[in-house]
Amino acid sequence: xxxxxxxxxxxxxxxxxxxxxxxxxxxxxxxxxxxxxxxxxxxxxxxxxxxxxxxxxxxxxxxxxxxxxxxxxxxxxxxxxxxxxxxxxxxxxxxxxxxxxxxxxxxx
Amino acid sequence: xxxxxxxxxxxxxxxxxxxxxxxxxxxxxxxxxxxxxxxxxxxxxxxxxxxxxxxxxxxxxxxxxxxxxxxxxxxxxxxxxxxxxxxxxxxxxxxxxxxxxxxxxxxxxxxxxx
Numbered sequence: 001x002x003x004x005x006x007x008x009x010x011x012x013x014x015x016x017x018x019x020x021x022x023x024x025x026x027x028x029x030x031x032x033x034x035x036x037x038x039x040x041x042x043x044x045x046x047x048x049x050x051x052x053x054x055x056x057x058x059x060x061x062x063x064x065x066x067x068x069x070x071x072x073x074x075x076x077x078x079x080x081x082x083x084x085x086x087x088x089x090x091x092x093x094x095x096x097x098x099x100x101x102x103x104x105x106x107x108x
Numbered sequence: 109x110x111x112x113x114x115x116x117x118x119x120x121x122x123x124x125x126x127x128x129x130x131x132x133x134x135x136x137x138x139x140x141x142x143x144x145x146x147x148x149x150x151x152x153x154x155x156x157x158x159x160x161x162x163x164x165x166x167x168x169x170x171x172x173x174x175x176x177x178x179x180x181x182x183x184x185x186x187x188x189x190x191x192x193x194x195x196x197x198x199x200x201x202x203x204x205x206x207x208x209x210x211x212x213x214x215x216x217x218x219x220x221x222x
Contacts, residue, residue: 004150043198043213044151087150094163094205095141098150 001026006088006099013078013106020074021102023088032091033064035073037084038101044087047073078106111135112214114199120220121189129184129217131199137212139205140182142174143198145216151198157182158205186219194221 006023013019025033033050048055050062050071061074071090075082085101113132121127131140139158143151155164157176171193173185186193199214 008148041196041218043216045213046210095153095156096211098152100148100150 002099003027003097004088004090004099006102008100008102010103010105013104015078015080015106015108017078017106018074018076019078019104020072021086021104022070022072023099023102024068024070025088025090025097026069027090027092027097028066028069030090030092030097033062033071034089034091034096035060035062035071036087036089036098038087039084044098047086075104078104080106080108082106110215112199112201112212114197114214114217116217117215118218118220120222121186122222123191124188127186127189127219129186129197129199129219131182131184131214132180133199133201133212133214134180135201135203135212136179137201137203138179139202140176141200141202141211142172142182142184143200144193145196145198146194154184189219189221191221194219 035047036044037047038044048057050064054063059076063072083106085103087101088099115130141156142154145151154168176182196216198216200211202209202211
């Protein structure tokens with residue numbers, strides 16, 4: 001079983017729509033959680049950390065459910081520039097484990 | 109200004125011909141990582157250095173080696189590249205290993221093996 005699993009998508013949404021997707025992780029001892037964004041053929045960049053109480057950063061909302069071991073990301077009022085692959089990332093004791101990513105395509 | 113720099117950005121090598129990828133950082137971070145990312149897959153950690161201490165992941169092939177001559181530089185050596193080693197190689201740094209410390213990624217080197 002993979003450490004971090006994500007629905008690969010793609011999620012094709014119109015501008016202005018809301019899109020949400022989850023990931024699950026296998027290690028219940030995981031300490032920290034993140035969403036990274038990766039554009040085509042570019043490096044991953046930190047989008048936001050995910051806190052136990054849930055957190056927002058502008059149009060992005062992240063939630064963590066430790067009991068069920070899943071993390072979610074919701075994007076409101078989607079922009080064309082939100083088109084990317086979103087990587088779910090979980091930190092264990094010393095390293096990050098990445099999901100393979102969920103691809104989101106926002107169309108005009 | 110770029111904080112994690114990788115050279116070259118694109119590397120073409122022949123099957124079996126050794127190749128070295130370079131990473132440098134201006135952040136003075138203690139930890140440097142090398143990841144391999146194949147198309148539509150998650151980045152896979154190959155190894156990391158905490159200062160001069162080298163830590164190899166258990167499933168990293170012996171074909172991959174690394175050197176960190178000083179805080180700023182880290183190299184990835186592929187001794188005998190195979191066709192399956194074609195991938196994006198990402199270097200990353202972090203201040204420390206533990207906690208919610210952020211990793212900063214370089215732009216990657218895309219390796220093609222002919």
